[in-house]
Amino acid sequence: MMFAAAALGLLVALALALVRAVLGPTVFDRVLAGNTIGTLAMMLMAVLGFLTGRPEFLDLAIVYGLLNVIGTIAVLKYFRQGDLGAASEDAPNA
Amino acid sequence: MNPGTLVDALSWLCLVAGGLFSVVGAIGLVRLPDVYTRMHGASVTDTLGAGLILLGLVLQAGFTLVAVKLLFLAIFIFFASPAATHALVRAALASGVKPLLAPEDEPSKR
Numbered sequence: 001m002m003f004a005a006a007a008l009g010l011l012v013a014l015a016l017a018l019v020r021a022v023l024g025p026t027v028f029d030r031v032l033a034g035n036t037i038g039t040l041a042m043m044l045m046a047v048l049g050f051l052t053g054r055p056e057f058l059d060l061a062i063v064y065g066l067l068n069v070i071g072t073i074a075v076l077k078y079f080r081q082g083d084l085g086a087a088s089e090d091a092p093n094a
Numbered sequence: 095m096n097p098g099t100l101v102d103a104l105s106w107l108c109l110v111a112g113g114l115f116s117v118v119g120a121i122g123l124v125r126l127p128d129v130y131t132r133m134h135g136a137s138v139t140d141t142l143g144a145g146l147i148l149l150g151l152v153l154q155a156g157f158t159l160v161a162v163k164l165l166f167l168a169i170f171i172f173f174a175s176p177a178a179t180h181a182l183v184r185a186a187l188a189s190g191v192k193p194l195l196a197p198e199d200e201p202s203k204r
Binding site for chain 1: 102185
């Protein structure tokens with residue numbers, strides 16, 4: 001029952017984050033909403049594992065979190081420099 | 095009162111509070127006026143929301159491998175979320191999104 005309550009809160013938060021991802025005027029609003037959706041999905045997977053009595057879902061949550069942060073940073077680098085392979089502009093010998 | 099009931103009550107409290115803080119952060123994400131303030135709203139979801147929910151789940155798991163995995167997840171969020179937010183702020187600033195309350199005459203830092 002307590003897991004259902006937490007899952008309900010997480011689902012409401014997911015819906016609100018989705019609203020921001022659809023509305024967001026700039027691309028950074030959408031990336032921010034995507035990052036938040038990723039975090040909430042991780043939590044939802046962990047809670048769902050407990051809700052159904054199968055804590056193996058936690059492994060999925062860990063992998064999802066790793067992919068989420070890498071995806072966010074890759075998209076940001078692309079939108080900042082227009083190129084995933086560009087050197088950082090504050091590297092010492094760029 | 096046996097200890098199982100106490101742990102259950104604490105777990106209830108953490109899970110419900112975590113869900114509540116997640117919703118609060120998401121409301122901030124929708125309602126606040128520009129990118130930088132929305133990041134402030136999203137950080138509530140990433141810290142208090144995720145932290146309290148994971149704490150509630152750890153209390154339910156007890157001393158098992160599941161608790162170790164939950165702890166790993168918490169540590170991962172603790173490091174990854176600020177890094178992603180920092181990258182987001184720098185990318186937004188570099189591409190010329192102005193903070194809403196930035197002074198007009200401030201010379202550019204970069």
